[in-house]
Amino acid sequence: MDLSPLWISLATSVTATAIAFVVGLAAAVWRERYTSSAMALVDGMFLLPLVLPPTVVGFLLLLLFGRNGPLGKLLLHFGATIVFSWPATVIAAAVVAFPLMYLTSRAALEQVQPELLQAARTLGASEWRVFREIALPLAWPGVLAGTILSFARALGEFGATLMIAGNIPGKTETIPIAIYFAVEADEMQRALTWCAVDVVISLALLSGLYYWTRAQGLGRAQRMAR
Amino acid sequence: MLSGWRGDMALDVQIEKKLPDFELNVSFSASEAPLSILGPSGAGKTMLLRCIAGLEQPGRGRVLLNGRVLFDSDQRIRVPARERRIGMVFQHYALFPHRTVAENIAFGLLDRSREEQAARLSSLITRTHLEGLSERYPEALSGGEQQRTALARALAIDPEALLLDEPLSSLDTHLRSQVEAQLQETFAAYRRPTLLVTHNIEEAYRLGEQLLVLSRGKVAAFGPKEEVFRRPPTREVGQLTGCKNFSRARMNADGTVEALDWNCRLRVEQTISKPAAFLGIRAHHIDFLESMPVGAPSENVLPCWLVRTSETPFRITLYLSFHQPAAETSAYDLQAEVFKEKWQRFRSLPYPWHARLSPDSLFLMPE
Numbered sequence: 139m140d141l142s143p144l145w146i147s148l149a150t151s152v153t154a155t156a157i158a159f160v161v162g163l164a165a166a167v168w169r170e171r172y173t174s175s176a177m178a179l180v181d182g183m184f185l186l187p188l189v190l191p192p193t194v195v196g197f198l199l200l201l202l203f204g205r206n207g208p209l210g211k212l213l214l215h216f217g218a219t220i221v222f223s224w225p226a227t228v229i230a231a232a233v234v235a236f237p238l239m240y241l242t243s244r245a246a247l248e249q250v251q252p253e254l255l256q257a258a259r260t261l262g263a264s265e266w267r268v269f270r271e272i273a274l275p276l277a278w279p280g281v282l283a284g285t286i287l288s289f290a291r292a293l294g295e296f297g298a299t300l301m302i303a304g305n306i307p308g309k310t311e312t313i314p315i316a317i318y319f320a321v322e323a324d325e326m327q328r329a330l331t332w333c334a335v336d337v338v339i340s341l342a343l344l345s346g347l348y349y350w351t352r353a354q355g356l357g358r359a360q361r362m363a364r
Numbered sequence: 365m366l367s368g369w370r371g372d373m374a375l376d377v378q379i380e381k382k383l384p385d386f387e388l389n390v391s392f393s394a395s396e397a398p399l400s401i402l403g404p405s406g407a408g409k410t411m412l413l414r415c416i417a418g419l420e421q422p423g424r425g426r427v428l429l430n431g432r433v434l435f436d437s438d439q440r441i442r443v444p445a446r447e448r449r450i451g452m453v454f455q456h457y458a459l460f461p462h463r464t465v466a467e468n469i470a471f472g473l474l475d476r477s478r479e480e481q482a483a484r485l486s487s488l489i490t491r492t493h494l495e496g497l498s499e500r501y502p503e504a505l506s507g508g509e510q511q512r513t514a515l516a517r518a519l520a521i522d523p524e525a526l527l528l529d530e531p532l533s534s535l536d537t538h539l540r541s542q543v544e545a546q547l548q549e550t551f552a553a554y555r556r557p558t559l560l561v562t563h564n565i566e567e568a569y570r571l572g573e574q575l576l577v578l579s580r581g582k583v584a585a586f587g588p589k590e591e592v593f594r595r596p597p598t599r600e601v602g603q604l605t606g607c608k609n610f611s612r613a614r615m616n617a618d619g620t621v622e623a624l625d626w627n628c629r630l631r632v633e634q635t636i637s638k639p640a641a642f643l644g645i646r647a648h649h650i651d652f653l654e655s656m657p658v659g660a661p662s663e664n665v666l667p668c669w670l671v672r673t674s675e676t677p678f679r680i681t682l683y684l685s686f687h688q689p690a691a692e693t694s695a696y697d698l699q700a701e702v703f704k705e706k707w708q709r710f711r712s713l714p715y716p717w718h719a720r721l722s723p724d725s726l727f728l729m730p731e
Contacts, residue, residue, distance in 0.1 A: 253456070254461075257452065258471065259446050260419070260452045262472050267474075276461070
């Protein structure tokens with residue numbers, strides 16, 4: 139059996155999660171500094187990929203990255219085409235994973251007492267150090283949860299990926315897409331196998347992380363009790 | 365507001381800032397004598413400290429520390445908090461929960477060499493009596509230990525000024541005197557501008573040498589604490605510094621004062637330039653004659669009747685009415701506070717008792 143959908147799915151999800159992690163966290167930190175009501179619009183835009191049908195997201199990405207789209211034209215200038223290539227699967231997965239990373243880490247950062255950050259500032263810490271040593275460690279459980287959700291969402295991405303990356307076996311064919319086309323071609327055995335693989339990966343990931351966070355919590359409790 | 369003549373260690377503050385209910389508008393200077401800032405909750409005390417530390421931006425004004433401009437609205441100077449070198453002890457300490465005591469204290473020492481960091485850390489731990497606790501996390505500390513850690517952490521950066529926001533308010537009563545002594549010790553060694561915000565009158569008096577009374581964002585009184593307590597400049601300051609007894613007043617031609625609410629004529633030692641509108645006396649300054657007076661009534665002695673009492677372990681507060689027995693327990697003219705031993709000596713005397721308002725203890729206020 140051709141295992142390429144597995145490797146493509148994993149590579150896509152890991153890369154997309156890494157992008158969503160950095161961009162989502164940065165957006166959350168940036169957004170936390172402003173309280174004006176005009177930011178409601180920004181919030182809405184950040185959350186759009188979560189509520190729009192994946193086909194709409196895919197179509198918009200196609201407009202953006204297609205041969206006549208603004209970004210597509212720019213990339214063509216450098217001799218690169220994104221549409222129907224592996225990077226397109228990453229872009230689709232990262233865009234749909236971003237709102238989850240943004241929402242969860244913003245909620246986690248908001249939970250950090252502002253006084254702790256202010257205390258760090260009076261002690262001479264730069265903004266980067268305040269974030270790296272105070273805000274991020276204290277918001278970490280929430281940030282981690284956001285990362286897990288992002289990964290899970292990236293792994294399950296189907297609609298937008300199909301629109302912008304298509305189904306090119308060995309190149310853009312991720313597990314969900316492989317399943318869809320297996321069913322369409324009446325290859326039930328193949329579809330079932332990939333379903334099982336998807337379930338196993340997701341379950342292993344979620345339960346593994348659940349035990350890990352539990353162990354972290356226990357370690358912390360023991361430390362406090364000393 | 366130039367500080368040249370005052371020597372090097374000085375914090376000059378002049379701040380205006382609009383708050384939801386009123387405007388913060390204060391100006392004062394502090395040198396090495398600790399300054400207590402006393403005021404009721406919501407008077408703008410914490411906001412004042414936060415403006416000085418650079419955590420809030422005043423609308424207008426200047427803040428100078430040892431001649432260094434930290435904030436100047438005219439020159440558009442706004443030094444960020446991390447460059448101000450002002451140590452701040454937050455009301456709830458704001459210790460980093462994921463760092464040990466040692467890591468909390470050493471947070472501000474990053475820019476020093478390893479050896480210097482270690483030496484400074486151990487000296488701070490000794491100075492604040494935190495030996496043996498350096499590997500603990502803040503959750504595993506008592507309130508007093510948390511407070512000392514916050515103090516050590518603020519002192520670690522060798523700050524040019526120290527700000528403390530209600531340093532004792534989160535502590536149990538039995539811990540307070542201990543922590544208070546620790547703070548006094550620290551202030552005595554520190555000798556740089558130290559500002560301490562509190563709503564507790566006794567704390568303000570014990571910990572500060574200078575006293576600033578803040579009321580709805582304005583400086584109601586500022587000076588040596590003994591002065592402010594002995595001769596409050598206004599009725600409001602009198603109330604804020606714990607005085608319970610006031611009467612409207614009018615000056616008589618012969619130099620005595622007519623106490624309009626107490627319906628009597630009193631001699632007052634103090635002279636003030638403006639006409640007096642009020643007269644006050646502190647509850648514990650009221651004396652009682654321990655035997656029936658004979659002959660003509662003597663100066664500043666008033667007949668009084670007991671309305672009700674309220675006891676603390678060693679003292680008793682007597683609510684009294686002048687000239688005639690009170691009709692109801694809420695109607696009293698004067699609150700007096702005496703030791704119970706003293707009370708035992710006159711409580712059995714027949715009414716009226718005789719209260720003496722010493723000319724030296726009475727004070728006059730123009731408003």
